[in-house]
Amino acid sequence: MPAHPNFRPIADADGVAILRLHRRAILLDGVRAYSPAMVHSWADGMNADYQGRSAECGSLIEVAELHGAVVGFSDVLGDEIQGLFVDPGFSRRGIARRLAERAFARMRAAGHERARVTAALSGVGFYEAVGFRPVRGVRHPTRGGMVVPVLEMVRELEPAAPEPPGGQAGPLTLLALRSAGGAA
């Protein structure tokens, strides 16, 4: 069933909740594509200072909240998704898709024409579903000292639809209004 989370920028108090869901997503979902040793190496040495790291590199972390609990987050720097995770207890409800679409909208507004991600292999099915295509496989060193295969992917960002000139309704808007019975 689709969820309808609230989205907002990271706040001071979010670090521990983000760390918890991030670890759960890596350990429980990551094993779909990696060995247990690899996911433990991936999750090794994580800490709750998401806001500090994000401020340092200039990325934007957005959280998805359901009933007051943080259940997912995206971390985006320029045209790159640096991280996007959803708690396994809330998977397949469209939360990651909404986080990604919101990131695409911000990228477009900033003038980017394509989005990039270096995807864990456990995330490739999701990234394909939201329009990314593979570019090349690379090897990525984890914090725990192992090297894991990942996939560089890109997605074109179609330009935002232009506003009708002068804010007036264009022919398509009028047609939609008429068929909805909304126009005089």
Ligand SMILES: CC(C)(COP(=O)(O)OP(=O)(O)OC[C@H]1O[C@@H](n2cnc3c(N)ncnc32)[C@H](O)[C@@H]1OP(=O)(O)O)[C@@H](O)C(=O)NCCC(=O)NCCS
């Ligand atoms: C990958 C991840 C972000 C997906 O989050 P989610 O909220 O469950 O994804 P959504 O519900 O928005 O899925 C949107 C679509 O992506 C695709 N998708 C999602 N998870 C998938 C999976 N495990 N395998 C294949 N396709 C998947 C589906 O097409 C899905 O649409 P559907 O449910 O209608 O079939 C989440 O499982 C996660 O955090 N995993 C942790 C490990 C990881 O690899 N993260 C990526 C880091 S680079």
